[in-house]
Amino acid sequence: MARRNGDAEQDHQIEREQAYVDRLYARLDDVREEIREDLDGALAERGSSARDLVEREARVQRLTERSTVLDHAENGLCFGRLDLADGQVRYVGRTGLRSPAPERTPLLLDWRAPGARPFYVATPADDHGVVRRRHIRTERRRVTGLEDELLDIDGDTSGLQGEGALMAALGERRTGRMRDIVTTLQAEQDAIVRAHGDGVLVVQGGPGTGKTAVALHRAAYLLYARPEIARQGVLVVGPTSTFLDYIEQVLPSLGETQVVLQTPDRLYPGIEPTRTEEPEAARLKGEAVMAEVLARAVRDRERVTDLEVRFDGDTHCLPAAAVRAAAEEARRAARTHNEARRVFREHVVRGLALEVIGASYRMLQEVEEGLEDELDRFDSALSRTADQVPGRVEAAGTEVDGVVAVHELPHVERDLLEDPEVAAALEALWPLLTPEQLLADLFSDTDRLTSASRGLLDETERAVLFRGPAEEGWSAADVPLLDEAAELLGVDDSGARTLEAARRREHARFARRVLRANDLLDEETDEGGAVDPADLLNDEELAERHAARDHRSFAEKAAADRTWTYGHVVVDEAQELSAMTWRSLFRRCPAGSMTAVGDVHQGSGPTAIATWEVALQPHTSARVRMSELTVGYRTPAEVMAAAEPVLAALDPNGRVPVSVRSTGVSPVRRRTDELAATVTEVVAESRAEGAVAVIAPPDVAVELGAVLGAGTDLLGDVVVLTPVEAKGLEFDAVVVVEPAEILDGDRGLGELYVAMTRTTGTLTVVHTGEVPDVLSHLVPE
Numbered sequence: 001m002a003r004r005n006g007d008a009e010q011d012h013q014i015e016r017e018q019a020y021v022d023r024l025y026a027r028l029d030d031v032r033e034e035i036r037e038d039l040d041g042a043l044a045e046r047g048s049s050a051r052d053l054v055e056r057e058a059r060v061q062r063l064t065e066r067s068t069v070l071d072h073a074e075n076g077l078c079f080g081r082l083d084l085a086d087g088q089v090r091y092v093g094r095t096g097l098r099s100p101a102p103e104r105t106p107l108l109l110d111w112r113a114p115g116a117r118p119f120y121v122a123t124p125a126d127d128h129g130v131v132r133r134r135h136i137r138t139e140r141r142r143v144t145g146l147e148d149e150l151l152d153i154d155g156d157t158s159g160l161q162g163e164g165a166l167m168a169a170l171g172e173r174r175t176g177r178m179r180d181i182v183t184t185l186q187a188e189q190d191a192i193v194r195a196h197g198d199g200v201l202v203v204q205g206g207p208g209t210g211k212t213a214v215a216l217h218r219a220a221y222l223l224y225a226r227p228e229i230a231r232q233g234v235l236v237v238g239p240t241s242t243f244l245d246y247i248e249q250v251l252p253s254l255g256e257t258q259v260v261l262q263t264p265d266r267l268y269p270g271i272e273p274t275r276t277e278e279p280e281a282a283r284l285k286g287e288a289v290m291a292e293v294l295a296r297a298v299r300d301r302e303r304v305t306d307l308e309v310r311f312d313g314d315t316h317c318l319p320a321a322a323v324r325a326a327a328e329e330a331r332r333a334a335r336t337h338n339e340a341r342r343v344f345r346e347h348v349v350r351g352l353a354l355e356v357i358g359a360s361y362r363m364l365q366e367v368e369e370g371l372e373d374e375l376d377r378f379d380s381a382l383s384r385t386a387d388q389v390p391g392r393v394e395a396a397g398t399e400v401d402g403v404v405a406v407h408e409l410p411h412v413e414r415d416l417l418e419d420p421e422v423a424a425a426l427e428a429l430w431p432l433l434t435p436e437q438l439l440a441d442l443f444s445d446t447d448r449l450t451s452a453s454r455g456l457l458d459e460t461e462r463a464v465l466f467r468g469p470a471e472e473g474w475s476a477a478d479v480p481l482l483d484e485a486a487e488l489l490g491v492d493d494s495g496a497r498t499l500e501a502a503r504r505r506e507h508a509r510f511a512r513r514v515l516r517a518n519d520l521l522d523e524e525t526d527e528g529g530a531v532d533p534a535d536l537l538n539d540e541e542l543a544e545r546h547a548a549r550d551h552r553s554f555a556e557k558a559a560a561d562r563t564w565t566y567g568h569v570v571v572d573e574a575q576e577l578s579a580m581t582w583r584s585l586f587r588r589c590p591a592g593s594m595t596a597v598g599d600v601h602q603g604s605g606p607t608a609i610a611t612w613e614v615a616l617q618p619h620t621s622a623r624v625r626m627s628e629l630t631v632g633y634r635t636p637a638e639v640m641a642a643a644e645p646v647l648a649a650l651d652p653n654g655r656v657p658v659s660v661r662s663t664g665v666s667p668v669r670r671r672t673d674e675l676a677a678t679v680t681e682v683v684a685e686s687r688a689e690g691a692v693a694v695i696a697p698p699d700v701a702v703e704l705g706a707v708l709g710a711g712t713d714l715l716g717d718v719v720v721l722t723p724v725e726a727k728g729l730e731f732d733a734v735v736v737v738e739p740a741e742i743l744d745g746d747r748g749l750g751e752l753y754v755a756m757t758r759t760t761g762t763l764t765v766v767h768t769g770e771v772p773d774v775l776s777h778l779v780p781e
């Protein structure tokens with residue numbers, strides 16, 4: 001369906017489009033200038049009230065964001081045109097532009113606007129009212145080429161939108177950084193990008209079907225179309241930091257910055273895993289049963305026993321029943337261990353204090369009826385709020401001169417709390433715990449482990465989890481456990497809340513100073529003077545904004561905060577995630593709006609899943625929606641054919657994607673006794689193609705990295721990676737080394753499948769021993 005115009009006609013059309021594109025850039029420049037002036041104006045504005053200042057701040061932020069979007073739209077501002085049957089013409093680009101007021105007619109449609117959709121989905125069979133779709137290629141501000149598709153003519157169709165532009169994009173050399181695909185997004189991809197953002201959408205697809213690209217464009221779409229998602233931002237989870245480097249430019253290039261990129265092992269702020277875990281331990285730690293084990297481990301730390309303490313020369317005892325009542329009350333009052341701890345301690349100390357006072361009375365045999373009654377009713381008193389009890393006790397008329405009196409209850413409580421022995425006894429009953437402490441104590445103590453996992457794990461599994469006290473550091477598999485523990489333990493933030501209140505007061509003072517400096521605040525409304533509540537409110541708003549500005553970017557703030565909740569979560573290589581990691585991700589997105597992309601056949605880790613529904617459905621009440629991508633954009637047909645037997649060995653029902661490209665060059669293999677020399681040779685030959693990746697098992701990769709002087713930096717001309725490190729990446733040429741050793745790994749077939757499908761061009765396999773059966777079809781060189 002693609003049609004090339006004659007040269008002269010083409011030139012004429014290019015000229016006409018250039019005129020329009022010039023007009024768009026002129027408008028872009030004007031809008032930028034207007035924004036710059038507005039920004040200058042807003043910054044210089046003094047305003048007449050504190051509220052004006054707050055509004056000014058908000059305007060500054062809005063203008064700055066718009067300015068960022070326009071800056072990113074500079075390259076490839078306009079890339080498409082739709083001619084509709086009714087004579088309408090629409091231009092499609094990276095951002096929307098309108099003519100100046102009062103007309104404000106649309107000059108350019110944002111690619112995410114509903115009106116731009118036919119650009120991606122119209123076909124001759126379903127033309128959406130479009131007669132011609134035009135791809136406009138530009139270099140900087142110059143139009144360099146056009147490609148037209150006429151949709152009102154029946155004819156053979158490749159099923160691809162803008163085939164020429166697509167092939168040109170796919171044929172370009174790789175740069176080590178993923179590019180956006182907004183100009184050539186295909187219909188099946190567009191359907192996923194624009195699918196509604198509620199609930200979990202899974203995108204299953206073979207290597208190179210555009211899952212990563214589509215997931216990122218979907219994030220950009222949701223940030224554009226759903227303000228509530230834009231407010232909270234998007235979390236993108238990818239397998240390795242190398243992969244995150246690879247994709248980090250895509251969303252900013254689409255003008256979106258409200259995004260945090262993170263690997264699953266860094267989801268718990270402050271912990272950087274340093275330990276490697278045996279696959280069996282990693283698998284077990286990822287299972288959902290661990291949530292129950294941890295919940296029990298926390299419960300085990302809340303002990304209900306008789307409490308005996310020596311205080312003031314006497315021994316006092318609080319019976320287990322009273323301690324249990326305190327524990328029950330604490331659990332009712334707070335959801336988490338550390339928060340409940342405060343309530344537990346209040347009740348236990350109250351009980352002890354009453355005990356101390358009671359003992360004092362008994363000793364002097366001057367016990368009054370009222371106090372007796374109160375002591376008898378002690379159990380029920382425990383369930384009342386802390387400040388009710390003394391009132392009731394005193395009301396009963398129990399004051400006695402010369403002995404410890406009930407009205408002294410608060411003092412006795414304070415003395416008890418300050419007594420080291422009492423403090424230690426309280427701590428032993430219900431200790432303040434950090435997630436790190438809980439896990440370290442649990443995994444290094446067989447009794448604790450047994451108690452927490454009885455009926456849930458067997459002896460062998462407990463032995464797998466056990467770690468000696470000398471084993472330092474955390475593994476990637478510990479990260480979701482720490483997160484779960486943090487959730488169960490909670491924070492006793494009474495101290496932090498006090499600090500926060502002080503911080504807000506400090507900010508409000510600062511805001512008042514700013515207001516006064518701007519002559520916006522009368523002297524009499526200064527501290528100590530009569531503060532107008534309305535002004536104070538404004539001070540606080542201003543303080544909040546001041547704090548919110550916080551000198552850190554959105555990504556820094558969100559990434560550092562374990563409790564940050566995102567509007568949407570995108571998970572790439574999602575087939576690798578364990579149940580425990582999914583739990584922590586769903587906590588970060590209570591609305592449950594997620595896109596999970598991956599390929600069950602490319603699973604390589606110990607926690608890789610077999611089916612999507614089984615992995616995801618337990619975490620959400622909404623139905624998990626499935627979609628599939630079947631067209632391969634990266635890997636040429638010849639390479640996919642070579643990888644097919646590997647997939648067949650992995651899953652006889654597995655299908656490789658249908659490649660859109662074919663190079664005519666089949667993959668080859670070279671057997672050698674001189675591994676390093678042969679790899680060096682193949683790399684040198686492949687350099688002509690562009691970026692080359694050598695993918696080898698871990699020990700071989702180290703060796704070859706040294707010989708080739710190459711590492712994992714994707715901006716280098718040659719990189720050396722393990723199959724796991726190569727996940728999600730692509731290169732102009734790939735050399736797979738020692739496939740037999742790759743196959744030896746736990747998930748060897750999946751890893752070999754990943755390694756072979758990283759190339760956009762040629763694939764060479766280099767091996768020392770016999771060629772594995774699944775590669776015996778490769779032509780020896």
Ligand SMILES: Nc1ncnc2c1ncn2[C@@H]1O[C@H](COP(=O)(O)OP(=O)(O)OP(=O)(O)O)[C@@H](O)[C@H]1O
Nearest residue numbers: 181184185186207208209210211212213633634728
């Ligand atoms: N519509 C498109 N237009 C241009 N390029 C595309 C398109 N779709 C995919 N591509 C390109 O194909 C390549 C593979 O895409 P991507 O990495 O998203 O695939 P993937 O399905 O995530 O692969 P893998 O499973 O191997 O990680 C990328 O270079 C991407 O830019």
